[in-house]
Amino acid sequence: MLESVSFIIPLLPLLPFLGFVANLLFIRNERSAGLIATATVGVSFILSLVAFILFAMGGGSRPYLDLVTWYWINTGALIVPFGFLYDSLSSTMTLLVTGVGTLIHIYSIGYMHGDKRPVRYFAYLNLFVAMMLTLVLADNLLLLFLGWEGVGLCSFLLIGHWFERKSARAAAVKAFVVNRIGDAGLLLAMMAIFALTGSLTFYSQTHPSGEGVLPGFLDSTSSFSAIFNFPGQPMVLATAVTFLILIGVTGKSAQFPLLVWLPDAMEGPTPVSALIHAATMVTAGVYLLLRVEPLLEMSSGTRAWILWIGALTAIIGATAALAQWDIKRVLAYSTVSQLGFMVVAVGLGAYTAALFHLLTHGVFKALLFLGSGSVIHAAGDEQDMRRMGGLRKALPTTFWTYMVGALALAGIFPLAGFWSKDEIIAHAFEHNIIVFGVLFVASILTALYMGRQIALVFFGEQRDHSYHPHESPKLMTVPLIILAVGTIIAGVINLPGSHFLNTWLQPVIAEEAAPFGTSEIVLAIVTTLIGAAAFYLSWRFYNERAARLRANSNDPIYRGTGAIWEGFNEGWYLDGFYKAAIVQPFRSVANFIAQVFDPRGIDGLVDGIVRSLNGASNGIGRIQNGFLRTYALVFLIGVVLIVGYFVAVNR
Amino acid sequence: MIQPPQIDFSVIGALTVLCVWGIALLLIDAFFIAEGQKRVTGYLALAGLAVAALVGLPSWGQSSNTFSGMVQLDGFSQTLIWIFLLAAAITIVISLDYLPRHDIEKGEYYPLVLFATAGMVLLAQSTNLIVMFLAIELVSIPLYILAGFAYPRVTSEEAAMKYLLLGAFASGFFVYGLALIYGQTGTVQLFSVDGSDSIASYLDRATLVAENNVFLFAGSALILVTLGFKVALVPFHNWTPDVYEGSPTPIAAFMSVGTKGAAFAALLRFLVQALPNLQAIWMPILAILAALTMIVGNIGALKQLNVKRMLAYSSVGHAGYITLAVITGTTLGTNAFLFYILAYTLTNLGAFAVLIALEKQGESAWSLEDLSGLWQRQPLLAVAMAIFMLSLAGVPPTMGFVGKFYIFSAAWEGGLVWLAAIGVITSAISAFFYLRIIARMFMYEPTRAEEASLSRALKVGLAVAAVAVLLLGLIPTPIIELVNNSLLVAAR
């Protein structure tokens, strides 16, 4: 079915890209920029829907469709197609990206009205969607990396959209640089895979010469498996390669230890946070892990790492979210935490559960972010929850939809979050009781911080009267309603027992359906009850004390927890740690190296030595650099060393 | 009596055209082109470059040598020749405006560029150490002069003097190395096709670690030192930032790509054609130098607020990446080398061209400040510069990314995994200072109001370079096929 109209698959990323080009080159006014951006993504969504239906109707005739537009790199040794892989995994991701993307574009028209640079905003947003679609549709690692870096770049540009704020610029650069560190890992992984298997494509396809096959490194018959399953080969290679991939994932999906950029990324406009830093880009890491699942299956070592990193991230994110005042930072840390859940699921081998949670989270977290955007909009760009309160009266639609999102995030039956989170917790319960404990605590914390947020933002009385809240325009509320409906019903895609998603993914990820028995039902009931209780208690606790909150007051639980609260507030001091442990030493090393290799440095160094030797500093003083003779001296050092080396080896 | 040698002019076609046209242009310029019309000389020089490029076409795909095997034409050198001609052409185009704007327009400028290009061409073709020496001088002496061209800017003279004195100093080491190698082997020919005496054939015979090879070893070390100086490997790099900053900007651009590419070609020939048997010996030391170069270049660039100096340090860093490709000694490495040189040529010349576009009458525009809000002032320039920076940083889908991936894969495949890792990591670090420029252009309000008007030639050139960097990053296959066919005639 789909084969006959396969040309629509490259169109999916191409349309938003054309939107980007049009906005970049031709459009100069806000209205048409928004319309074009939304239209291209919208059409892309309709096409993904069509492709999805056709693909599903095609049934099991082909597990995947590989469409090569041209060969990106063809060196004989290394062949990388610019090709798109449409299978059950990427089709699902495409729907999420374009669907949520369309809604957020519509919302943005309202939200960004009156912005200083709307055309740029929509151009970048379009480019982002194009890159994200490239990422999920790529049929090889290199093309995936193109999307991977591309979304990073767009994220950089969009975080810095309001660059008049210095913090926005700093956050933008931080996001990109931290991401690049992760990307270095992925790049190295690619090189290793290429060196080991001679291929970067996921699955085998027709060779460009028309004869034979271009092997894919994920195929069970690939040389990779052969290498890794070599008798006596202790999985070292598989662990090394997958660990490098994991480094990339920690960067993009904000996992410990590279999670620090995501909270700061909230400097960007709120729809950006919803699309990029909640629903799509940050899930790219999880997507990548799912994509290379056959590799992960070869290395229990890396899976253990994944498991523990995910668990640690889940708890860090959840605790930090509890201690934020900024409405968006709560959601940002919550995203970190939920990404941790997904990563844990991958580590447990519960790939379907990971994707399930990725999808539902994409919907309800986008909802929450957009809702927070509506709140911020109404509150005159105020983000501090201490200065909100009582907004449910002024913002009824926002309130109700936000409530749905919050309850879904807290894992309350029967919303989408309940089903997907419960599946992960059930897996953890079965496989690793410590991780189960961590996740269990994290999910209680989730209910706590959402209850706190709802209480602080929507209940009680308005504590700050410097603004007059009003409900957002239809352009913004309609997407909220649609997403809320999605949040309510999204659970059906993988209800226990039906396992629709599980079956759908079978061609890509051959995984047994999650068990569904009495113990699971009991566990589900227990978690949802505890979650609901935590949510309610937290809501009551903060609702009662909210009235006394002032702009600078401490959290009601601060007195009891003090330093711990501070620690949570600072995101476990990861930022400070990096500053002290990496940035500062790096800076000193950089200075040191610059000094050693730059003339003044040699001065300084020798100067220091001479000073300490005879204490006679007269005549030396502060010396200027740029001396030709010093360059010749450094040159001579090189000569002496290299000649010495060559003479030494010749014996 | 003297037997005039058999000369195959197809081998030295480009060289001949450049030298003859350079001399002719000197005369034409002196007698027929009036002051203030020197732009015409530039156009004539461009025509000469075009002819030089065309004469290479008929012999493409063959490999032959002439002058007792002292110069070699193979796919490798022909590809490089085209790259150098392209670099020279871009240099001349960006000079057309630059020279009058800074009031340093003199007709000799263009012939000197042609002579330097001739030197690069010869350097890429030379398979003999004395020809290599003369080629290095033929590249360098015009560049010494051109570096000092920007009078009355005193820094220009300073740059010229530093470059000249250090260059002459380095030449001394080259000659001594050449003497020692001659003393050991009795020849300065890198390798020979016809089986006559050459360093490679000597090494085939010699017992490698026997004591009596010590002259050859020490001599090779000295040759490496000089070539390392020309390509700016650490610790022979510290002239680079000063000389690039002081020289006229088009010349800095030309040096950063042309001299570097030619000297790397010579290095590659020396290592792969003359000393293939010693790979186990030169590989480790050059690997260390490459690592140092990548680290020092990229870290040095971190703190530069002067964009021209930043580009100089970045060129040091890139020399490290290119060294990676050179020392693998494999075909994949050679191909990666050629691809990278082309990518770097387009990208770096483009970046320098943007700087030139921003310079006004007698003023420099090299600080980060000058780039603030460029997007609002000159969208075309800003987008082009962003593309160049992304390419230098190695972000896909630019040529720079493909080139880097190519090189690192070659290194990884060649067993230099740790070096590839250092390359990837330093390249990740480099994102910081390249990105800073992008942030400046797109995320700051303009601080400069009035603009230098861009000439059409510069605009077109920039747009073409930017599109090429992007497009050849997306569809690099034609280039890859070109370099795949650019076989280097190896020693055996």
Add this chain to the structure above:
Amino acid sequence: MELAIFIITALIALVGAGAMIMSRNAVHSALFLLLNFAAIAILYLLLRAPFLFAVQLIVYTGAIMVLFLFVVMLLGAERAEDERDAIAWQKPLAIGLSVILFIEALIVSFRNGFAALPELSAEAEQIGAPETIGQVLFSKYLLPFEITSIILLVAIIGVIVLNQRRKTVS
């Protein structure tokens, strides 16, 4: 006999070089360098290179050194260097490195050995004759020869360009 000449000439060359780098006055330096070049020219004779002997005298002592002296006089640069060295710390380091370099040269030389050379045959005595050199130069080394002509041309242009400046107000 030859050894004696060699030793005496070598000493003169070394003294010339040493005095050249040590003397404070540029004119003295130039004259000492002249001494050194002349000594080297004599060594060329010992080494059966009469043509190079002539070239060395004509080009180096005749042309290059005169050029040096001319410039020294023109610029009035013969006055002694300022005693205060801005980067005096460099001196011990430079000397140390040079010593190491020389030790490396010693190692290389000793490892190579000091075998005395056999006498040349009558035919081989002709290696340095102008005629032989001319033959080789114009056959085997024709390309390098032509390249040197271009290099010299470039140098001429350079000298003109660098010193022919329009009167512009700075």
Add this chain to the structure above:
Amino acid sequence: MVPTTYYVLLSAALFVLGVLGVLLRRNAIVLFMSVELMLNAANLALVAFARERASTDGQVLVFFVITVAAAEVAVGLALLVAIFRSKRTTDVDEVHALNG
């Protein structure tokens, strides 16, 4: 006959003296002289090797080196004169505006 290695030793000594001159002297003209000394030392080694091998090639190489040296000196001195005109000095240490 005097062994070649003697000549090599002498040339090495002269070469190192030349290097030392470049590193220690500040007068740009003397710096140039030192470079000339280095080149001459290398030439001496070349001629000695040519004698050892009874081959003309080495001597021809010297011829080329001398030519290049002359060209370099010409350009270098011209540059010095130009710098002297604007800066009134031949001291290389006083020319260090470019740094960092």
